[in-house]
Amino acid sequence: MAIYLDTQNRIIEQRTIFIGSVRRSIAEPREILYYACKNMATSVIIVHNHPSGSPEPSENDLQFTQKMKRSCEDIGIICLDHIVIGKYQYYSFREETDVL
Numbered sequence: 001m002a003i004y005l006d007t008q009n010r011i012i013e014q015r016t017i018f019i020g021s022v023r024r025s026i027a028e029p030r031e032i033l034y035y036a037c038k039n040m041a042t043s044v045i046i047v048h049n050h051p052s053g054s055p056e057p058s059e060n061d062l063q064f065t066q067k068m069k070r071s072c073e074d075i076g077i078i079c080l081d082h083i084v085i086g087k088y089q090y091y092s093f094r095e096e097t098d099v100l
Helices: 027-037 059-075
Strands: 002-005 011-015 043-049 078-087 091-094
Touching: 002 027, 027 043, 027 059, 043 059, 059 078
Parallel strands: 043 078
Antiparallel strands: 002 011, 002 043, 078 091
């Protein structure tokens, strides 16, 4: 899911971008940023779940977050956070790392 925000961090739209499969579990930045541009959003928050119940990010999650940050910077959009939802907890890249 992507949450698109305006200059005052008000939600413009929230959209399910991708539903995971066995072969692929997260969207590409271009799929997420398409709607950011369409909505004239100034920032975005990415959220996805881990069906295992553990919110601990995978190496793919980390790589995706780094790629997403670079892609956002290239077009002048702020990636405010990437949140991984587990069964009882969440993991915020903004709170837990210096990636964002």
